[in-house]
Amino acid sequence: MTNPPAQERRLLDSPRVPALLLLVGVGFWAADFARPQGLLAAGTMVLDADRDGLSDRQERILRTNPDAVDTDGDQISDAEEVARQTDPRDPDSLPGFEPINVGMAACQGEGVLTVTSTIFLRSGNPHGLDVRFGAVLQGRLIPLPTGAILRASRIGILNASEGLLFVVQTPFPGGYVRAMGGLNLYATARDVIGGAVAADALNLVDFSGVTMSIEPVPGGQTGGVIYVPLTSGPDLPVSFNAGLVCWQGTSEVGSNGASSVQEVESAGCEPMDSSCSASDCASSVGTTIQILDPGVLIGG
Ligand SMILES: [Ca+2]
Ligand SMILES: [Ca+2]
Numbered sequence: 001m002t003n004p005p006a007q008e009r010r011l012l013d014s015p016r017v018p019a020l021l022l023l024v025g026v027g028f029w030a031a032d033f034a035r036p037q038g039l040l041a042a043g044t045m046v047l048d049a050d051r052d053g054l055s056d057r058q059e060r061i062l063r064t065n066p067d068a069v070d071t072d073g074d075q076i077s078d079a080e081e082v083a084r085q086t087d088p089r090d091p092d093s094l095p096g097f098e099p100i101n102v103g104m105a106a107c108q109g110e111g112v113l114t115v116t117s118t119i120f121l122r123s124g125n126p127h128g129l130d131v132r133f134g135a136v137l138q139g140r141l142i143p144l145p146t147g148a149i150l151r152a153s154r155i156g157i158l159n160a161s162e163g164l165l166f167v168v169q170t171p172f173p174g175g176y177v178r179a180m181g182g183l184n185l186y187a188t189a190r191d192v193i194g195g196a197v198a199a200d201a202l203n204l205v206d207f208s209g210v211t212m213s214i215e216p217v218p219g220g221q222t223g224g225v226i227y228v229p230l231t232s233g234p235d236l237p238v239s240f241n242a243g244l245v246c247w248q249g250t251s252e253v254g255s256n257g258a259s260s261v262q263e264v265e266s267a268g269c270e271p272m273d274s275s276c277s278a279s280d281c282a283s284s285v286g287t288t289i290q291i292l293d294p295g296v297l298i299g300g
Helices: 006-013 016-034 036-045 056-062 078-083 146-152 176-180 278-282
Strands: 100-109 112-121 129-137 140-144 154-159 164-173 182-191 197-207 210-216 224-229 240-256 259-277 288-292
Touching: 056 078, 056 100, 056 112, 078 100, 078 112, 078 164, 100 182, 100 210, 112 129, 112 182, 112 197, 129 146, 129 164, 140 146, 146 164, 176 182, 176 197, 182 288, 197 224, 197 288, 224 259, 240 278, 240 288, 259 278
Parallel strands: 100 197
Antiparallel strands: 100 112, 112 164, 129 140, 129 182, 154 164, 182 197, 197 210, 210 224, 224 240, 240 259, 259 288
């Protein structure tokens, strides 16, 4: 994991400063996108060939087909599978009967970190939906201003296999994760009428200037994580090799407020259709990572 330069680190030592940076950043983007030309610019930048709510760039990171609404052919769109936290590439991975669910994904390009929050609402009544966003800094949950987030975002409302699907794409300045060393974002969604709640979290770190998402290892094994780069192909440094992913063996060594602190005990590139930098991956051994369990956000 790369630490920010000494000067930035001193600045960020104050627990209040990172939260302030984040809020100022969101405000900047909110102001930018509130202008009509900002909306036009955003519209031309975000390519979504199959119009399923996930950008082509995001689909490359999710390894779904950007030209097919339903990559695995199970009659549930890729975006709905992200929201309902099933595998959009496995037709045997099917959702349950939950009234509401939320799933987050992210991608980075052209200096922008785009966070996509997808919300599934079985009732299909948008007036009954309450969505909140936040970040975790130094273990503390910091709610972000919902109005500013939504004004800064591109919002899509799509039909789901049952009910409705909301897709909120929020741009953040791409340097945040590097400046802070790591950033955990979360979203919660509540069905106001039925009372059900759901949450998801994104755990982001920086590897030599590449923003990575820390994700569970495939297959639901415990005691490890994978690092998925949020850029792909030629946007990655030459040290990254395709067909591999940084696979880390971790053990929990404590907690920091809402986050679990885990020490990386082993790390290496393993076969998977992602990308891995062998030297960066190996250098993560001995570092600690902080992972937010979305369950704590909803008392689960
Ligand atoms: Ca798409
Ligand atoms: Ca599907």
